[in-house]
Structures are given as structure tokens and as C-alpha cells.
Amino acid sequence: xxxxxxxxxxxxxxxxxxxxxxxxxxxxxxxxxxxxxxxxxxxxxxxxxxxxxxxxxxxxxxxxxxxxxxxxxxxxxxxxxxxxxxxxxxxxxxxxxxxxxxxxxxxxxxxxxxxxxx
Amino acid sequence: xxxxxxxxxxxxxxxxxxxxxxxxxxxxxxxxxxxxxxxxxxxxxxxxxxxxxxxxxxxxxxxxxxxxxxxxxxxxxxxxxxxxxxxxxxxxxxxxxxxxxxxxxxxx
Numbered sequence: 576x577x578x579x580x581x582x583x584x585x586x587x588x589x590x591x592x593x594x595x596x597x598x599x600x601x602x603x604x605x606x607x608x609x610x611x612x613x614x615x616x617x618x619x620x621x622x623x624x625x626x627x628x629x630x631x632x633x634x635x636x637x638x639x640x641x642x643x644x645x646x647x648x649x650x651x652x653x654x655x656x657x658x659x660x661x662x663x664x665x666x667x668x669x670x671x672x673x674x675x676x677x678x679x680x681x682x683x684x685x686x687x688x689x690x691x692x693x
Numbered sequence: 694x695x696x697x698x699x700x701x702x703x704x705x706x707x708x709x710x711x712x713x714x715x716x717x718x719x720x721x722x723x724x725x726x727x728x729x730x731x732x733x734x735x736x737x738x739x740x741x742x743x744x745x746x747x748x749x750x751x752x753x754x755x756x757x758x759x760x761x762x763x764x765x766x767x768x769x770x771x772x773x774x775x776x777x778x779x780x781x782x783x784x785x786x787x788x789x790x791x792x793x794x795x796x797x798x799x800x801x
Contacts, residue, residue, distance in 0.1 A: 610790070612738075620730075620738060620781055622790040634788040637694075670737055677744065678785040679728050683737035 577601035577682050579671050584687030591661050591691070597654040597671030597684055605629070605649040608674040611656050613667035614686075621667075624656065625674060639665075661691045695720050697782050699793035705801040712769040714796045716782035721762050726785040729758055729767045732795075733778045741780075742767060772798070 583595040597609070611623040624635045624645040633645055644657040654671050668688050672680035696719040706712055716727075729742040740749045742758035745765055755770045769776055777800050782793040 619795045620732075620783075620792040622792065625788070625790075636789065678726055678790075679740055679743045679749075680730075680738070680783075680790075681740050681743075681749065683739070685737055 577673070579673065579682060579684035581669065581671055581684040581687035584669065584689045586690045586692060587658075587661055588693055589661060589663065589691055592657070592659045593661070593689065595656040595658065595669055595671075595687055595689070597656075599652045599654065599673070602673065602682075604647075604652040609645075609647060609654045610672045610674050610680060611643075611645060611654075612670045612672055612680070612683075613665075614670070615664070615667045618667075623669070626654070658689070661689075663691050665689065666691045694789070695722060695784055695786060695791055697784060697791055697793035699780075699782060699796045701796060702794075703797045703799060705799050706772055707801045708772050708774050710772050710801075712767075712772055712776075712798055714767040714769075714780055714798075716760075716765040716767070716793050718763040718765075718784060722765070722784045723786065724761050727758075727760070727765050728783045728785075730781045730783060731776075731778050732781065738781065769798075774800075 578600045580598045610625040626645045646655045668686040670686045671684045673682040675681045698717045700715045724745040727745040730738040732738040746758045779795045779797045
């Protein structure tokens with residue numbers, strides 16, 4: 576079964592730097608681009624970042640560029656999101672998603688919640 | 694950045710009704726890269742339609758997508774109780790994705 580499982584969320588102080596993880600199973604991880612999408616409380620979906628299968632290509636939404644870093648360890652089948660200089664508006668559920676060859680997000684994790692508050 | 698505007702914001706319908714959801718783009722979107730997702734409360738989104746009109750694996754045939762250019766539509770021919778949810782359109786272009794703000798389909 577294809578599965579994604581996020582972890583690493585929680586209560587973070589403004590300016591904090593948590594790292595989110597997404598463990599993948601059931602598919603050839605190194606062959607798939609992966610993405611992070613977030614959803615603020617009661618709001619819609621916002622694409623955050625994408626990384627190629629090999630990890631050599633990354634792209635970010637303007638709203639997070641310079642503060643968030645997407646990475647992956649294909650030996651561990653794990654995707655990461657390093658978050659820096661967090662603000663209250665970064666409070667959201669963060670989903671990882673597998674990107675298929677047609678640029679659709681065809682598999683999603685259940686999400687991990689990041690709450691930025693003092 | 695391409696902005697997707699969905700309408701209506703909320704659709705109040707009864708089981709068995711037909712639902713028509715609209716997604717309008719600020720610029721032309723490649724049909725190949727227009728998708729629809731369903732999200733139920735407390736759950737992750739689920740890919741329903743890709744390539745504007747192709748059903749994803751497991752999507753019932755009561756769901757259909759259509760459109761091209763800047764105007765796209767998701768139609769649910771007869772609403773099943775499990776279809777009451779929020780629906781998002783999404784486009785991909787120039788290495789970034791954008792989502793519409795969502796349409797909530799609620800029980801009347």
C-alpha cells in the first residue's frame with residue numbers, strides 16, 4: 576500500500592525552526608517528485624514547495640521562499656521540510672504529497688499540525 | 694502567478710441532485726495540468742480528476758470534469774451522501790502549483 580506519514584509538528588515559538596518529516600512507503604520513492612502543501616485553520620490549500628526525485632531541483636512558493644527548505648533522503652525514503660523564522664501566519668496543517676508524472680498530487684499524507692505561538 | 698477563482702463558495706443541495714462547480718483561471722491553463730481534489734473534514738485531499746477530464750483511480754463515474762482555456766467545470770451527476778465535502782481545483786505551470794479557494798458542497 577502506498578503511504579505517506581508526516582511527523583514533527585507541534586507548538587513552536589515565533590522565530591522557531593522545526594523540521595517536518597514525511598516517511599514514504601509502497602512506491603519507488605527516488606523516482607517521484609515530492610511536495611509540501613499547507614492549510615491554515617479554516618482556510619484552503621496552499622502549495623509550499625516541491626523537490627525532484629533526485630533532490631537536485633527545488634521550487635518554492637513566494638510566501639515561503641528563503642525561510643523554508645525542502646530536502647529528501649532517498650536512502651531513508653523520507654522527505655523533509657526545514658522551517659525557519661516562523662511567523663504566526665505559518666500556523667497550518669502541513670501535508671506531504673507525491674507528485675505523479677503529470678504533475679498531479681496523487682498520494683497525500685494525513686498531515687502534521689504546526690502552531691506558531693508564544 | 695495564475696489565480697484560480699472557484700464559484701460558488703458554497704453549494705447547498707440534496708442527495709440525488711446535480712452539482713456544478715466552476716473554476717476560472719486568470720490566464721490560460723494547460724488542460725493537461727488542471728486537476729480537482731475532494732477534501733472531507735479532518736482528512737487529506739484526494740485527487741478526483743486530472744487532465745481536466747480524466748477520472749483518477751477510484752473516482753466514481755458520477756464525477757466528470759470539463760473545460761479548457763480559463764474555464765473549467767466539475768460536475769457531480771447525482772450527489773451521494775459521501776460527496777458532501779470541499780472541492781478544490783488546482784493548476785500546474787512554470788514549476789509551481791496554485792489552488793482555487795474551494796467550493797463547499799453541503800447538505801440542504
